[in-house]
Amino acid sequence: MREQYYIVAEHLFCLEADDGILAQMANYEPFRTEQSNDALFSLTVTDGGPIQYVEELSQDEEGQDIVCGHTEQGEPVFEFRFGGKTAGWLVCSAGYREGTLYLSGFQTKAAVDNALMIQFAMASATQNTVLFHAAAVSLDGKGYMFLGKSGTGKSTHARLWLQNIPDTELMNDDNPAVRIKADGTAVVYGTPWSGKTPCYRNVSAPLGGIVLLSQAPYNKIVRLKGIGAYAAVVPSISGKRWDERIADGLHETENALASNIQVWHLDCLPDADAAHTCKDAIAI
């Protein structure tokens, strides 16, 4: 077993695993660091399981199930299933600062990715940080995020910016992180998690705007404010809201975003005009 350290959204974390697993972590390479003090959390990966636990809630997304629960001692458990078959069990303690992932031997890499994402989201929720389900691009030094339900076309819209708006860059295609800094500014970060698109960039930019996408037979953009902005942002943030400490942390960040960042709703087609309509409204 070896330890490796990474920094994502300025949070340091530690992964302890055998060489075979560490060799598969290419998407984490840009985030690697020699620093090893004050880790936000650490994850130890080992073989084992099954873990006995009481189920609380099962979340199903694109053929992948994450079952949340707790052990008899009250430690949070997350079971990762792909096509109904278990890849591993994550058992957390010390307020998500420590985690152990027990691998079944099936879909090892996906289980490690899921475990790190969950621990990151849970441990950083109380540190003014949220992990989004979104695509993020940068333009002229600012970051813009596109939100929407699965299949709405977040990646497609990001690609339309890249193709039609010069100097646009993709920051992350599926799971950017946002952090509210001590001075109140919101910053968006690339992460080692990016869905189906291999875009693992260690980049960051002040958050310039958030756009909730809906499919429509036309392109039209409207500004959302107050509760409307909050309601647009919340469903795109990963979390375990039935854990009060996490819910309070997420709410604080979400409320700061809804209050201080421009949030828009874009009805759109998958065409160049959609990208221009969006950009003309938010990137002034």
Next chain:
Amino acid sequence: MRIKKGFILRTVCGENVIVGEGLDAINFGRMLCLNETATFIWKKAQEYGEFTAEKLAVAVCHEYDVDLLQARTDVKETLDNWTKLGVIE
């Protein structure tokens, strides 16, 4: 009556909103905006745990410059709405 488990009052951009965050409320899927009086009623209901419409109406009377008859009407209207939405039981 009592507030159902998992529903909590949050301040969102300066407004008072009921959201479903607990395990039993996670699929509520909406946010309920409260005006000043409704916010007061919610906080009182929370404080009492188990409450009756009459007890809340008396509390409203003490807090605001309204007679008991008016307070009863306001509380009933609010509680009927909350029952319909399933945030109290």
